[in-house]
Amino acid sequence: MEKGKKPEVIARIKKSFCESEAIFVVNQNKMTVSGTEQLRKQLRDVESSYLVCKNTLARLAVKDTSFECVLPHLGGQTALVFSKNITGSAKVIHEYASKNEGKIVILCGGYSGNLLSAADVVTLAKLPSMDELRARVIAVIRTPARRIATLLQAPASQIARVLSAYSEKQ
Numbered sequence: 001m002e003k004g005k006k007p008e009v010i011a012r013i014k015k016s017f018c019e020s021e022a023i024f025v026v027n028q029n030k031m032t033v034s035g036t037e038q039l040r041k042q043l044r045d046v047e048s049s050y051l052v053c054k055n056t057l058a059r060l061a062v063k064d065t066s067f068e069c070v071l072p073h074l075g076g077q078t079a080l081v082f083s084k085n086i087t088g089s090a091k092v093i094h095e096y097a098s099k100n101e102g103k104i105v106i107l108c109g110g111y112s113g114n115l116l117s118a119a120d121v122v123t124l125a126k127l128p129s130m131d132e133l134r135a136r137v138i139a140v141i142r143t144p145a146r147r148i149a150t151l152l153q154a155p156a157s158q159i160a161r162v163l164s165a166y167s168e169k170q
Helices: 006-019 033-044 055-062 068-073 086-099 118-126 130-169
Strands: 022-027 048-051 078-083 105-111 114-117
Touching: 006 048, 006 055, 006 078, 022 068, 022 086, 033 048, 033 086, 048 086, 055 068, 055 078, 068 105, 068 114, 078 086, 086 105, 086 118, 105 118, 114 118
Parallel strands: none
Antiparallel strands: 022 078, 022 105, 048 078, 105 114
């Protein structure tokens, strides 16, 4: 890379660090181009991006950001996942790593200035999404109302049965 382009690239990477809610560092040892594109597409669907860059540039860009905690993990064949949806991107990365064993390994993550271990990222991946949580809350709210409606209907149907039986006798 030309020396003149390095500051631009570092600035773009730093901007990604600053705009992200969370980041994940992965080792992408045996990824193919098609595999990388597939992962990028899945990550775009959850408001995230996948970047393979030189570790030196990433180390320079991460300085003075809230993700400086991942600095020691930037070595080897690493890639960065910049995320605006922490659970969604953790799920995508974890699922991809599970299905493609050995091609991608979760090293760590960063969130609000805190370092997340690989186990923390897996735990995040297993959390329900916001849509799932909203559906659960709505189900909890609707259940008592449904039960009350059922209880109120039961006596009415029993009265109707008694009245119909009485009218048949007469």
